[in-house]
Amino acid sequence: MERSSMLDEAVAEHVARDGEVVPPWKAYPEIERFSIGWRMGSGEWHMMVWWRWWDSAGWDEPRRLDYFRKHQPPTQWLDWAAEAVWSPDESDDADLEHEGVRRLAAHGIGSYEEWTTWISDGQ
Numbered sequence: 001m002e003r004s005s006m007l008d009e010a011v012a013e014h015v016a017r018d019g020e021v022v023p024p025w026k027a028y029p030e031i032e033r034f035s036i037g038w039r040m041g042s043g044e045w046h047m048m049v050w051w052r053w054w055d056s057a058g059w060d061e062p063r064r065l066d067y068f069r070k071h072q073p074p075t076q077w078l079d080w081a082a083e084a085v086w087s088p089d090e091s092d093d094a095d096l097e098h099e100g101v102r103r104l105a106a107h108g109i110g111s112y113e114e115w116t117t118w119i120s121d122g123q
Helices: 003-018 041-057 061-070 075-086 094-106 112-120
Strands: none
Touching: 003 041, 061 075, 075 094, 075 112, 094 112
């Protein structure tokens, strides 16, 4: 079975069981944000399944924000969630990361102040 079929099957299983694919911090709370666990093994697979589901959902911005209100990201995941909602063209740009986290906070998702403290403490 090719990878895209496996991803589609995994997405269908998650949706049948949970109605959605839960975000990575809920699926694997024991894996830290920048851990190698997201680049190999079950964490990597979950990320691939999540992105497949997210990209195929076709949700508008209000629905995407609702998802993250329901599944409040921990502070260290706020920039990731902002990228998922708004998909900036240059995701490595620190100004875009800051703007995205500010926008999330304005929508009641996370705290920009806590995120900037976390960033300045060296993650």
